[in-house]
Amino acid sequence: MNSCRMLTLAAFLVPLAAHGQERPSFVTYNHHMEEPGALEVGLNPLFGTQRGGGSFLGAWIELEYGVKGWWTMEVYLDGQTTRGHGSAFTGFRWENRWRPLMLEHKVNPVLYLEYASLNEADKTMREVVGHDVEAEHAEPLDVTRHEHEHELEAKLILSSSVKGWNLAHNWIAEKNLGGGAWEFGYAVAATRPFTLAATSRPCRFCAENFAGGVEVYGGLGDTDSFGFKGTSHYVAPFVSWELPGGTTLRLSPTFGLNGKSHRFLLRFGIAREVALGRGRR
Amino acid sequence: MARVCGATAVALVACAPLAGSEVAERPSGIAAAPASASALRNPYDGDREAVGAGRKLYGAQCARCHGERGEGVGRAPSLLSEAVRHASAGALFWFLTNGDLRRGMPAWSRLSEPRRWQIVAYLRSLDQTSK
Numbered sequence: 001m002n003s004c005r006m007l008t009l010a011a012f013l014v015p016l017a018a019h020g021q022e023r024p025s026f027v028t029y030n031h032h033m034e035e036p037g038a039l040e041v042g043l044n045p046l047f048g049t050q051r052g053g054g055s056f057l058g059a060w061i062e063l064e065y066g067v068k069g070w071w072t073m074e075v076y077l078d079g080q081t082t083r084g085h086g087s088a089f090t091g092f093r094w095e096n097r098w099r100p101l102m103l104e105h106k107v108n109p110v111l112y113l114e115y116a117s118l119n120e121a122d123k124t125m126r127e128v129v130g131h132d133v134e135a136e137h138a139e140p141l142d143v144t145r146h147e148h149e150h151e152l153e154a155k156l157i158l159s160s161s162v163k164g165w166n167l168a169h170n171w172i173a174e175k176n177l178g179g180g181a182w183e184f185g186y187a188v189a190a191t192r193p194f195t196l197a198a199t200s201r202p203c204r205f206c207a208e209n210f211a212g213g214v215e216v217y218g219g220l221g222d223t224d225s226f227g228f229k230g231t232s233h234y235v236a237p238f239v240s241w242e243l244p245g246g247t248t249l250r251l252s253p254t255f256g257l258n259g260k261s262h263r264f265l266l267r268f269g270i271a272r273e274v275a276l277g278r279g280r281r
Numbered sequence: 282m283a284r285v286c287g288a289t290a291v292a293l294v295a296c297a298p299l300a301g302s303e304v305a306e307r308p309s310g311i312a313a314a315p316a317s318a319s320a321l322r323n324p325y326d327g328d329r330e331a332v333g334a335g336r337k338l339y340g341a342q343c344a345r346c347h348g349e350r351g352e353g354v355g356r357a358p359s360l361l362s363e364a365v366r367h368a369s370a371g372a373l374f375w376f377l378t379n380g381d382l383r384r385g386m387p388a389w390s391r392l393s394e395p396r397r398w399q400i401v402a403y404l405r406s407l408d409q410t411s412k
Contacts, residue, residue: 032391033382069382103379104390164393197395200333244341275345 022248022271024211024240027127028189030168031108031159033099034066035273042271044250046124049264053138054083058090058123062271070099080123085141091118091148093126097157104161112155112170120144125265127153129174130183130222131230133260150177166191166213181222189215204244212239218257232261240269247272310381311364314372321371324395325402335403338396342389351407356385360404373401 022042023030034040042062049055058080065073074095081087095114121144123137152175159168172185191213198208218233220226238252250269256262325331340349347353351360359365365373377397380388389397 033387035387036385066387069380069385069387099382102382104388161390166391193393196393197331198334198338198399200330200337202337 022240022250022269024191024213024238024250025168025189025215026236026238026250026252026267026269027125027217028168028170028187028215029097029110029112029155029157029159030166030189030191031099031110031157032166033069033097033110034064034072036066036069037276038066039274039276040064040271041274042269044124044267044269046268047266048123048125048137048262050082050137050262051134054085056080056082056123056137058125060124060126070102072097076124076126078118078122078124080121080141082123082141088119088121088141088145090122090124090145091116093118106160108159110155110157110159112153112157114151114153114155116149116151116153118149118151120147120149127170127172127174127185127187128217128219128232128234129153129172129185130181130219131225132183132185132219133230133232134256134262135260137262151175152177164192164196170217181224183222184220184226185218186220187215187217189213202244209242209244210239211242212237214238215252216257218261230260233257234261234265236265236267238267309384310386311368311372311376313379313381314368314375318375319369319372321369321374323370323374323398323401323405325398326370328402331399331402332406334396335399335401335406338392338400339403342392343400351404360407365404370398370401370405373404374398377401 022040023032026044040062042064043059044062045057045059047055047057058078060079061077063075067073076093076095078090078092079088080090093114093116095112098111100109100111120139121141154173156171157168159166168189168191170187172187174183174185191211194207194210194212199206203209214235214237216233216235219231221229221231234254234256236252236254238250240248240250242248248269248271250267252267254265254267256264346355346357347360353359368376374397376386377389377400379390380386382388392400
């Protein structure tokens with residue numbers, strides 16, 4: 001499936017929507033779960049520069065469903081197109097998040113488990129782990145699309161609400177089920193709405209509809225060589241805009257922090273929530 | 282290290298079914314609000330602008346389940362019930378913040394504190410108009 005087909009599919013899905021609740025950050029998760037019985041449909045393109053290769057556009061379609069108040073499930077369909085190399089569907093991911101504690105605490109843990117069936121051509125960069133570096137993305141698509149991987153990924157998500165801010169920290173562990181070491185990564189984010197209180201008037205461009213913040217993420221090596229050596233890291237300010245009709249738009253320019261990182265990435269996201277039924281689950 | 286990571290992954294899977302069991306013995310819903318929360322006062326008490334803002338927030342976040350006027354839809358209870366009308370503003374705020382995840386009420390801590398208080402102000406106005 002190429003990017004054009006993914007965009008077309010999303011265009012059909014998006015108008016079904018009701019109200020968006022997408023988190024503003026792209027990589028870092030917080031403890032807020034999808035509402036029970038609600039399905040969120042999103043499209044998230046990622047433009048990236050590439051030294052030693054063509055610039056690329058990765059994208060994922062996201063289907064996020066609130067199974068229970070404490071359990072959210074997501075399916076992702078990934079694809080990419082690389083300048084001069086063509087396009088490819090790169091695989092899917094199935095993710096589950098569970099909140100083990102039913103009440104709000106100073107630090108709220110969430111357990112995350114994901115199975116991914118991807119090929120090496122995947123460039124969505126939904127997380128950075130191990131020794132993920134820019135040079136890997138320079139390999140030709142005709143080669144990487146035939147290298148298939150089954151991965152298991154676990155995250156410990158820790159999230160706090162402090163004076164209008166949400167502070168979130170993710171510890172990531174990923175394992176290629178075909179063999180190899182466990183790979184580790186991290187992501188941290190601070191997010192805040194532009195204004196804390198709402199106004200009574202309907203408005204589209206007022207500050208209350210915007211939230212912003214910054215996230216930092218990167219790899220931490222693997223079980224054979226844990227640490228920062230040979231890893232890539234990024235800093236990414238982000239902003240989200242919740243339109244009154246229910247669409248959430250997100251934007252995040254991302255900057256590499258060392259020579260192993262892509263110099264620049266630009267993430268964009270559009271999401272809407274589809275109400276599959278009324279009442280609680 | 283690999284053994285530790287493997288054990289972590291197994292623990293993640295094993296813990297999942299336990300989710301939801303934390304408060305099995307506790308009172309549920311608004312009744313579970315601790316006394317300290319119930320004693321909180323709404324900083325927007327008597328603020329008509331806050332009621333209007335709460336109405337807007339309610340329409341965007343709550344009406345889908347609880348109905349346009351809080352009458353309740355499906356399994357989502359009416360917000361005009363005695364339990365809600367007699368609950369203190371602080372208890373309503375606590376319940377909005379924590380939700381009742383086992384019974385499908387989301388935690389609205391994703392909304393800032395002022396916005397949750399604005400919704401409480403609107404719920405109180407529903408109480409007055411329904412009398």
